[in-house]
Amino acid sequence: MQSNKVLITGIGIISSLGEGLEAHWNAFSSTDTKPQLETTEFAPYVVHKLGEVDWNCQIPKRSDQRQMETWQRLGTYAAGLALEDAGIKDDENLCATMDMVVGAGGGERDISVDTQILEEGRVNENRGLMLNDKLSTELRPTLFLAQLSNLLAGNISIVHKVTGSSRTFMGEEGAGISAIETAAARIRSGQSTHALVGGSYNAEHFDMILGHELGGLLKHDGWAPVWSREGSAGGGMISGSGGVFLVLESEAHAKARGARAYAEIAEMLTSQIQRDNSDLQEVISDMLARAGSADVTISGVSGAHQATVAEKAALEAAKINYQDVTSLTGHLREAQFPLTVALAALSVWKGKALADQTDVASALATTIGASRAEGIAKLVKA
Incomplete structure:
Protein backbone atom coordinates (compact mmCIF):
# COMPACT_ATOMS: atom_id res chain seq x y z
CA MET A 1 0.00 0.00 0.00
CA GLN A 2 1.38 3.39 -1.00
CA SER A 3 1.43 6.33 1.39
CA ASN A 4 1.93 9.40 -0.77
CA LYS A 5 2.04 12.85 0.76
CA VAL A 6 -1.04 14.90 -0.16
CA LEU A 7 -0.27 18.51 -1.05
CA ILE A 8 -2.60 21.46 -1.64
CA THR A 9 -1.30 23.24 -4.74
CA GLY A 10 -4.27 25.37 -5.75
CA ILE A 11 -6.99 27.26 -3.87
CA GLY A 12 -10.06 29.03 -5.27
CA ILE A 13 -12.41 30.95 -2.97
CA ILE A 14 -15.39 33.19 -3.64
CA SER A 15 -17.59 34.43 -0.80
CA SER A 16 -19.30 37.53 0.55
CA LEU A 17 -15.79 38.85 1.31
CA GLY A 18 -14.77 38.80 -2.36
CA GLU A 19 -12.78 36.38 -4.48
CA GLY A 20 -9.28 34.98 -4.35
CA LEU A 21 -6.75 34.27 -1.64
CA GLU A 22 -5.45 37.76 -0.98
CA ALA A 23 -8.95 39.22 -0.62
CA HIS A 24 -9.74 36.65 2.04
CA TRP A 25 -6.36 36.84 3.77
CA ASN A 26 -6.67 40.64 3.98
CA ALA A 27 -10.26 40.42 5.24
CA PHE A 28 -9.40 38.00 8.04
CA SER A 29 -6.16 39.76 8.92
CA SER A 30 -7.82 43.15 9.46
CA THR A 31 -9.71 44.02 12.64
CA ASP A 32 -11.77 46.52 10.60
CA THR A 33 -13.45 43.93 8.35
CA LYS A 34 -17.24 43.91 8.62
CA PRO A 35 -19.49 41.06 7.43
CA GLN A 36 -21.41 41.75 4.23
CA LEU A 37 -25.00 41.15 5.29
CA GLU A 38 -28.47 41.05 3.78
CA THR A 39 -30.78 41.95 6.64
CA THR A 40 -34.11 42.83 4.99
CA GLU A 41 -34.93 40.47 2.11
CA PHE A 42 -35.15 37.35 4.29
CA ALA A 43 -36.08 39.04 7.60
CA PRO A 44 -36.03 38.03 10.40
CA TYR A 45 -33.16 35.95 9.03
CA VAL A 46 -29.78 37.34 7.99
CA VAL A 47 -27.49 35.99 5.27
CA HIS A 48 -23.95 36.87 4.22
CA LYS A 49 -24.63 38.08 0.70
CA LEU A 50 -22.51 37.69 -2.40
CA GLY A 51 -21.17 40.88 -3.97
CA GLU A 52 -21.10 41.66 -7.68
CA VAL A 53 -19.43 38.87 -9.66
CA ASP A 54 -18.24 39.04 -13.25
CA TRP A 55 -19.02 35.44 -14.12
CA ASN A 56 -17.32 35.91 -17.50
CA CYS A 57 -13.92 35.75 -15.80
CA GLN A 58 -14.22 31.99 -15.15
CA ILE A 59 -17.32 31.00 -17.18
CA PRO A 60 -16.75 32.73 -20.53
CA LYS A 61 -19.76 31.35 -22.44
CA ARG A 62 -23.06 33.06 -21.66
CA SER A 63 -24.87 29.89 -22.71
CA ASP A 64 -23.08 27.99 -19.94
CA GLN A 65 -23.92 30.70 -17.41
CA ARG A 66 -27.62 30.74 -18.34
CA GLN A 67 -28.18 27.05 -17.79
CA MET A 68 -26.58 27.10 -14.32
CA GLU A 69 -28.28 28.06 -11.08
CA THR A 70 -26.30 30.36 -8.78
CA TRP A 71 -24.87 27.55 -6.65
CA GLN A 72 -23.50 25.90 -9.79
CA ARG A 73 -21.98 29.16 -11.05
CA LEU A 74 -20.33 29.69 -7.66
CA GLY A 75 -18.77 26.24 -7.71
CA THR A 76 -17.66 26.44 -11.33
CA TYR A 77 -16.16 29.88 -10.70
CA ALA A 78 -14.26 28.74 -7.61
CA ALA A 79 -13.03 25.65 -9.48
CA GLY A 80 -11.65 27.91 -12.21
CA LEU A 81 -9.86 30.03 -9.62
CA ALA A 82 -8.30 26.91 -8.06
CA LEU A 83 -7.13 25.52 -11.40
CA GLU A 84 -5.70 28.90 -12.34
CA ASP A 85 -3.94 29.21 -8.97
CA ALA A 86 -2.39 25.76 -9.40
CA GLY A 87 -1.16 26.55 -12.92
CA ILE A 88 -3.29 23.77 -14.39
CA LYS A 89 -6.16 25.60 -16.04
CA ASP A 90 -4.58 25.90 -19.49
CA ASP A 91 -2.91 22.48 -19.47
CA GLU A 92 -5.29 20.23 -21.39
CA ASN A 93 -3.46 17.01 -20.47
CA LEU A 94 -3.46 17.74 -16.73
CA CYS A 95 -7.15 18.68 -16.81
CA ALA A 96 -8.08 15.61 -18.85
CA THR A 97 -6.38 13.30 -16.34
CA MET A 98 -7.59 15.12 -13.25
CA ASP A 99 -10.06 13.48 -10.89
CA MET A 100 -12.85 15.49 -9.31
CA VAL A 101 -14.70 15.09 -6.00
CA VAL A 102 -17.55 17.49 -5.20
CA GLY A 103 -19.72 18.23 -2.19
CA ALA A 104 -23.07 19.49 -3.48
CA GLY A 105 -26.62 20.18 -2.41
CA GLY A 106 -29.78 19.34 -4.28
CA GLY A 107 -30.22 22.49 -6.31
CA GLU A 108 -32.65 25.37 -5.95
CA ARG A 109 -36.37 24.62 -5.74
CA ASP A 110 -39.34 26.22 -7.53
CA PHE A 144 -35.55 17.74 -11.27
CA LEU A 145 -32.84 17.79 -13.93
CA ALA A 146 -31.83 21.27 -12.75
CA GLN A 147 -31.69 20.02 -9.17
CA LEU A 148 -29.35 17.09 -9.73
CA SER A 149 -26.44 17.38 -7.32
CA ASN A 150 -23.92 16.07 -9.84
CA LEU A 151 -24.62 18.94 -12.24
CA LEU A 152 -21.93 21.00 -10.52
CA ALA A 153 -19.30 18.42 -11.45
CA GLY A 154 -20.79 18.23 -14.94
CA ASN A 155 -20.55 21.99 -15.44
CA ILE A 156 -16.96 22.06 -14.19
CA SER A 157 -16.14 19.32 -16.69
CA ILE A 158 -17.78 21.26 -19.52
CA VAL A 159 -16.32 24.67 -18.69
CA HIS A 160 -12.85 23.74 -17.44
CA LYS A 161 -12.35 20.42 -19.30
CA VAL A 162 -11.68 18.45 -16.10
CA THR A 163 -12.57 15.02 -17.43
CA GLY A 164 -10.99 12.38 -15.20
CA SER A 165 -13.14 10.38 -12.80
CA SER A 166 -15.92 12.26 -10.99
CA ARG A 167 -17.67 11.69 -7.66
CA THR A 168 -20.34 13.80 -5.96
CA PHE A 169 -21.36 13.66 -2.31
CA MET A 170 -24.68 15.21 -1.36
CA GLY A 171 -25.72 16.51 2.02
CA GLU A 172 -24.71 19.55 4.07
CA GLU A 173 -21.32 19.73 5.83
CA GLY A 174 -20.79 15.99 5.57
CA ALA A 175 -20.61 16.23 1.78
CA GLY A 176 -17.67 18.64 1.89
CA ILE A 177 -15.93 16.57 4.55
CA SER A 178 -16.36 13.34 2.57
CA ALA A 179 -15.20 15.01 -0.65
CA ILE A 180 -11.85 16.06 0.81
CA GLU A 181 -11.44 12.80 2.73
CA THR A 182 -12.01 10.76 -0.44
CA ALA A 183 -9.77 12.86 -2.69
CA ALA A 184 -6.94 12.79 -0.13
CA ALA A 185 -7.30 9.03 0.40
CA ARG A 186 -7.15 8.35 -3.34
CA ILE A 187 -3.98 10.39 -3.72
CA ARG A 188 -2.40 8.87 -0.61
CA SER A 189 -3.05 5.36 -1.91
CA GLY A 190 -1.84 6.07 -5.45
CA GLN A 191 -5.27 5.81 -7.09
CA SER A 192 -5.06 9.48 -8.11
CA THR A 193 -2.15 11.80 -8.80
CA HIS A 194 -4.08 15.08 -8.82
CA ALA A 195 -7.65 16.02 -8.00
CA LEU A 196 -10.02 18.98 -7.89
CA VAL A 197 -12.17 18.96 -4.76
CA GLY A 198 -14.64 21.37 -3.17
CA GLY A 199 -18.21 22.61 -2.99
CA SER A 200 -20.51 25.62 -3.19
CA TYR A 201 -23.67 27.02 -1.66
CA ASN A 202 -26.16 29.78 -2.44
CA ALA A 203 -27.66 31.03 0.82
CA GLU A 204 -29.76 33.73 -0.86
CA HIS A 205 -32.70 31.52 -1.77
CA PHE A 206 -35.94 31.18 0.16
CA ASP A 207 -36.03 27.39 -0.02
CA MET A 208 -32.63 27.19 1.69
CA ILE A 209 -33.87 29.53 4.40
CA LEU A 210 -37.03 27.43 4.81
CA GLY A 211 -35.14 24.15 5.04
CA HIS A 212 -32.83 25.41 7.76
CA GLU A 213 -35.66 27.04 9.69
CA LEU A 214 -37.74 23.86 9.61
CA GLY A 215 -34.71 22.19 11.17
CA GLY A 216 -34.68 24.82 13.93
CA LEU A 217 -31.20 26.01 12.95
CA LEU A 218 -31.46 29.70 12.04
CA LYS A 219 -30.75 32.72 14.23
CA HIS A 220 -33.74 35.06 14.48
CA ASP A 221 -32.39 38.24 16.04
CA GLY A 222 -29.68 39.62 13.78
CA TRP A 223 -25.98 39.07 13.35
CA ALA A 224 -23.55 38.47 16.19
CA PRO A 225 -20.06 36.90 16.27
CA VAL A 226 -20.45 33.15 16.05
CA TRP A 227 -19.02 32.39 19.52
CA SER A 228 -21.43 34.89 21.12
CA ARG A 229 -24.75 33.44 19.98
CA GLU A 230 -25.51 31.21 22.94
CA GLY A 231 -28.93 32.16 24.31
CA SER A 232 -29.91 34.13 21.20
CA ALA A 233 -33.32 33.67 19.58
CA GLY A 234 -33.64 30.77 17.16
CA GLY A 235 -31.10 28.10 16.35
CA GLY A 236 -27.98 30.26 16.08
CA MET A 237 -26.88 29.68 12.48
CA ILE A 238 -26.42 32.39 9.82
CA SER A 239 -25.65 31.11 6.35
CA GLY A 240 -23.56 32.63 3.56
CA SER A 241 -23.06 32.26 -0.17
CA GLY A 242 -19.79 31.02 -1.60
CA GLY A 243 -17.73 28.39 -3.35
CA VAL A 244 -14.37 26.83 -2.45
CA PHE A 245 -12.26 24.41 -4.47
CA LEU A 246 -8.80 22.96 -3.85
CA VAL A 247 -6.30 21.25 -6.10
CA LEU A 248 -4.73 18.28 -4.32
CA GLU A 249 -1.65 16.48 -5.68
CA SER A 250 0.74 13.78 -4.64
CA GLU A 251 4.14 15.15 -3.69
CA ALA A 252 5.79 13.39 -6.62
CA HIS A 253 3.28 14.77 -9.13
CA ALA A 254 3.61 18.30 -7.78
CA LYS A 255 7.42 18.16 -7.80
CA ALA A 256 7.52 16.80 -11.34
CA ARG A 257 5.73 19.87 -12.68
CA GLY A 258 7.41 22.33 -10.30
CA ALA A 259 4.21 23.25 -8.49
CA ARG A 260 4.07 25.46 -5.43
CA ALA A 261 2.47 23.76 -2.42
CA TYR A 262 0.57 25.66 0.27
CA ALA A 263 0.57 22.82 2.78
CA GLU A 264 0.41 19.07 3.25
CA ILE A 265 -2.73 17.34 4.51
CA ALA A 266 -1.04 15.23 7.17
CA GLU A 267 -4.16 13.87 8.89
CA MET A 268 -7.86 13.50 8.08
CA LEU A 269 -10.28 12.56 10.86
CA THR A 270 -14.01 12.17 10.31
CA SER A 271 -17.04 10.99 12.23
CA GLN A 272 -20.82 10.96 12.03
CA ILE A 273 -22.20 10.08 15.42
CA GLN A 274 -25.82 9.83 16.54
CA ARG A 275 -25.90 12.96 18.64
CA ASP A 276 -29.03 12.01 20.57
CA ASN A 277 -27.15 9.28 22.39
CA SER A 278 -23.50 10.34 22.10
CA ASP A 279 -21.46 13.06 23.79
CA LEU A 280 -20.48 15.44 20.98
CA GLN A 281 -17.91 17.31 23.06
CA GLU A 282 -16.22 14.04 23.97
CA VAL A 283 -16.11 12.97 20.31
CA ILE A 284 -14.58 16.30 19.22
CA SER A 285 -12.04 16.13 22.05
CA ASP A 286 -11.02 12.63 20.99
CA MET A 287 -10.61 13.75 17.36
CA LEU A 288 -8.50 16.74 18.43
CA ALA A 289 -6.30 14.46 20.53
CA ARG A 290 -5.80 12.06 17.63
CA ALA A 291 -5.00 14.94 15.27
CA GLY A 292 -2.17 16.00 17.56
CA SER A 293 -0.83 19.40 18.46
CA ALA A 294 -0.95 22.36 16.08
CA ASP A 295 -0.20 26.06 16.31
CA VAL A 296 -3.74 27.20 15.50
CA THR A 297 -7.18 25.81 14.73
CA ILE A 298 -9.23 27.38 11.94
CA SER A 299 -12.79 26.55 12.91
CA GLY A 300 -15.78 26.34 10.62
CA VAL A 301 -18.07 26.47 13.68
CA SER A 302 -21.68 26.51 12.49
CA GLY A 303 -23.29 28.75 15.10
CA ALA A 304 -25.97 26.12 15.75
CA HIS A 305 -26.31 26.12 19.53
CA GLN A 306 -25.59 22.52 20.50
CA ALA A 307 -22.73 21.97 18.07
CA THR A 308 -21.14 25.35 18.83
CA VAL A 309 -21.20 24.88 22.60
CA ALA A 310 -19.65 21.41 22.23
CA GLU A 311 -16.94 22.55 19.83
CA LYS A 312 -15.97 25.58 21.94
CA ALA A 313 -15.76 23.46 25.09
CA ALA A 314 -13.58 20.85 23.35
CA LEU A 315 -11.22 23.47 21.90
CA GLU A 316 -10.83 25.25 25.21
CA ALA A 317 -10.29 22.01 27.12
CA ALA A 318 -7.51 21.16 24.67
CA LYS A 319 -5.97 24.63 25.26
CA ILE A 320 -5.81 25.26 21.52
CA ASN A 321 -5.53 28.72 19.92
CA TYR A 322 -8.66 28.81 17.78
CA GLN A 323 -10.11 31.28 15.29
CA ASP A 324 -13.37 31.08 13.37
CA VAL A 325 -14.19 31.94 9.76
CA THR A 326 -17.97 31.82 10.04
CA SER A 327 -18.49 35.21 11.70
CA LEU A 328 -17.31 36.91 8.50
CA THR A 329 -18.35 34.49 5.75
CA GLY A 330 -21.48 32.91 7.17
CA HIS A 331 -21.97 29.16 7.07
CA LEU A 332 -21.30 27.78 3.57
CA ARG A 333 -22.75 24.31 4.20
CA GLU A 334 -21.19 21.90 1.66
CA ALA A 335 -18.31 24.34 1.12
CA GLN A 336 -17.67 24.89 4.84
CA PHE A 337 -14.97 22.25 5.31
CA PRO A 338 -13.20 23.14 2.04
CA LEU A 339 -13.19 26.76 3.29
CA THR A 340 -11.58 25.95 6.63
CA VAL A 341 -9.02 23.64 5.00
CA ALA A 342 -8.18 26.34 2.44
CA LEU A 343 -7.66 29.04 5.06
CA ALA A 344 -5.70 26.72 7.34
CA ALA A 345 -3.42 25.86 4.41
CA LEU A 346 -3.03 29.54 3.62
CA SER A 347 -2.04 30.22 7.24
CA VAL A 348 0.60 27.47 7.12
CA TRP A 349 1.97 28.79 3.83
CA LYS A 350 2.20 32.37 5.08
CA GLY A 351 3.43 31.22 8.50
CA LYS A 352 0.89 33.39 10.30
CA ALA A 353 -2.50 32.82 11.93
CA LEU A 354 -5.45 34.55 10.27
CA ALA A 355 -6.57 36.92 12.99
CA ASP A 356 -3.78 37.43 15.50
CA GLN A 357 -0.81 36.91 13.12
CA THR A 358 0.99 34.60 15.56
CA ASP A 359 3.59 32.27 14.04
CA VAL A 360 2.16 29.12 12.45
CA ALA A 361 3.86 26.00 11.10
CA SER A 362 0.85 23.68 11.49
CA ALA A 363 -2.89 24.16 11.67
CA LEU A 364 -6.07 22.21 12.23
CA ALA A 365 -9.18 22.82 10.13
CA THR A 366 -12.44 21.84 11.82
CA THR A 367 -16.03 21.60 10.68
CA ILE A 368 -18.59 20.26 13.13
CA GLY A 369 -21.89 19.99 11.28
CA ALA A 370 -24.89 21.90 12.56
CA SER A 371 -26.84 18.66 12.98
CA ARG A 372 -24.48 15.88 11.83
CA ALA A 373 -20.98 15.11 10.51
CA GLU A 374 -17.66 15.99 12.11
CA GLY A 375 -14.35 16.58 10.34
CA ILE A 376 -10.81 17.67 11.22
CA ALA A 377 -7.83 18.03 8.90
CA LYS A 378 -4.26 18.67 10.04
CA LEU A 379 -2.17 20.87 7.75
CA VAL A 380 1.61 21.10 7.99
CA LYS A 381 4.32 22.78 5.93
CA ALA A 382 4.89 21.02 2.65
Missing part, protein backbone atom coordinates in the same frame (compact mmCIF):
# COMPACT_ATOMS: atom_id res chain seq x y z
CA ILE A 111 -40.24 28.86 -4.94
CA SER A 112 -43.63 29.75 -6.45
CA VAL A 113 -44.84 26.13 -6.30
CA ASP A 114 -43.51 25.70 -2.76
CA THR A 115 -45.41 28.84 -1.75
CA GLN A 116 -48.64 27.54 -3.29
CA ILE A 117 -48.30 24.22 -1.46
CA LEU A 118 -47.58 25.87 1.89
CA GLU A 119 -50.51 28.29 1.54
CA GLU A 120 -53.01 25.61 0.51
CA GLY A 121 -51.70 23.27 3.17
CA ARG A 122 -52.99 25.69 5.80
CA VAL A 123 -56.60 25.39 4.63
CA ASN A 124 -56.83 22.05 2.81
CA GLU A 125 -57.44 19.09 5.13
CA ASN A 126 -56.68 16.54 2.39
CA ARG A 127 -53.05 17.57 2.11
CA GLY A 128 -51.83 14.33 0.52
CA LEU A 129 -54.20 14.65 -2.44
CA MET A 130 -53.42 18.35 -2.78
CA LEU A 131 -49.68 17.69 -2.73
CA ASN A 132 -49.89 15.00 -5.42
CA ASP A 133 -51.97 17.30 -7.59
CA LYS A 134 -49.50 20.18 -7.28
CA LEU A 135 -46.49 17.99 -7.95
CA SER A 136 -48.08 16.57 -11.10
CA THR A 137 -49.43 19.82 -12.54
CA GLU A 138 -47.30 22.73 -11.34
CA LEU A 139 -43.67 21.61 -11.48
CA ARG A 140 -41.85 22.33 -14.74
CA PRO A 141 -40.64 19.11 -16.43
CA THR A 142 -36.96 20.07 -16.22
CA LEU A 143 -36.98 21.00 -12.51
